[in-house]
Amino acid sequence: MTPKDLEPPTVLTEWLAAGDRTAEVLADSVVVDRPWWSDQLGEHGLPGELIGDTISRTQLFGLAEAALSSPDDAINLLWNTIAFCHGRRWNENKRRMVAVKTDRRRIGELLQEAAQASREDPAVAFDLLKPDRGSQEIDRLGPTGFTWFLYFAGAGAPEHPSQVLDGKIARTVRRAGWKRFSTSNWNAQDYAAYAELVSRWRVDCGADRNDVIVRGLYSVSPPADADYPWQTWQRETWTSDNWVNGPLSADDLRQIHHWMALIADAYPMSTAAADFARIGPIISKAVGGDLGATPRVRPARGRYPDEESYAYDTRYRAG
Structure with missing residues (x-):
C-alpha cells in the first residue's frame, strides 16, 4: 500500500x-x-x-x-x-x-x-x-x-x-x-x-x-516490539514454545523468502523445499505479493527442459 x-x-x-x-x-x-x-x-x-x-x-x-x-x-x-x-x-x-x-x-x-x-x-x-x-x-x-x-x-x-x-x-x-x-x-x-x-x-x-x-x-504509537498486522504469518506457522516473536520487517520477510527460494530451487527434494512450498505463499500474502526480485524457482515436482529424467531404481528400496 x-x-x-x-x-x-x-x-x-x-x-x-x-x-x-x-x-x-x-x-x-x-x-x-x-x-x-x-x-x-x-x-x-x-x-x-x-x-x-x-x-x-x-x-x-x-x-x-x-x-x-x-x-x-x-x-x-x-x-x-x-x-x-x-x-x-x-x-x-x-x-x-x-x-x-x-x-x-x-x-x-x-x-x-x-x-x-x-x-x-x-x-x-x-x-x-x-x-x-x-x-x-x-x-x-x-x-x-x-x-x-x-x-x-x-x-x-x-x-x-x-x-x-x-x-x-x-x-x-x-x-x-x-x-x-x-x-x-x-x-x-x-x-x-x-x-x-x-x-x-x-x-x-x-x-x-x-x-x-x-x-x-x-x-498512539505501538511498542517497538509490537506484533504488527502483517506479521500474523508468525502466529499461523510457528507454534513451538521456543519461537521468538520478531519483530520482522517486510524487508526481512522478503529476504527470508529469497533465500528459502534459492535453497528450494537447488534442492527440490529436501525438507527445506517442502517447508518453502508451505511457508512461501504465506510470506507472499503477508507482504501483499510484493516480494521483489525472486530467484528462479522450478514448478513443484517439475524439472528444467535441459534436465535429464531420473529413473528410480527399486533395488535401493528399503526392504
Whole structure:
C-alpha cells in the first residue's frame, strides 16, 4: 500500500475525539537547565541564549521569523529547540556545539536556508541537513532532532508542512499500512511523502493543525516490539514454545523468502523445499505479493527442459 492510499488509523481518530488536542499541543512547555546552556555557549563562543528556565512551543514559534533572516538567529532557534526536546538532560549537546563552532558560518547559513525551505518544500529542507548520499550536516543531529527545528521554523502556522518525525511516529505510520516506511532511516523523499500524508490526514480527520496529527501519531504509537498486522504469518506457522516473536520487517520477510527460494530451487527434494512450498505463499500474502526480485524457482515436482529424467531404481528400496 502506498502513502496516497492510506486512511487515518482508527486509533488516531479515536485519540483526536477524546480531548481538545489543539489546546494540549499549544500548552506544551518544558523545564530546561538554562545556566548550563549559558555557560556552555559562552565557553564555545557561540551565539544564542535560551528563552528562559521554561520553554514553550509558542515561545519557540516566536523565534522563527528571526531564524529566517539571520544565520546567528537560526543557530539560536536550534539551541532553544534542542533544549526544549531534552529538558534538563545534556545528552550530546557539547558535541553539537563543537560541530557548529567548527564551521559556524556555513552551518548558520545552512540552518537559515533550511528554515526558509521548511515553509514551502520539506524535501529541500530535509536534504539541506541530511543529503541523500551523506550523513547529517551537524554531528549528533539527525532527522529525529532537526525535524523539530524545521517544525518550529514554521512559526506555528497550522498547515506548516515540515513536521516532526521520529521512530514512534514512524511505527504508527507503518502500522497504518505504509509497510516500507522506515522507523529510523529516512531520506528527503520519505520526509516529503510523510509531510503530504500528515496534511491529508489533517483534512480527513477534521483537525485544526498538522502538529495535532503528529502528536496523535506519537501518542498512539505501538511498542517497538509490537506484533504488527502483517506479521500474523508468525502466529499461523510457528507454534513451538521456543519461537521468538520478531519483530520482522517486510524487508526481512522478503529476504527470508529469497533465500528459502534459492535453497528450494537447488534442492527440490529436501525438507527445506517442502517447508518453502508451505511457508512461501504465506510470506507472499503477508507482504501483499510484493516480494521483489525472486530467484528462479522450478514448478513443484517439475524439472528444467535441459534436465535429464531420473529413473528410480527399486533395488535401493528399503526392504
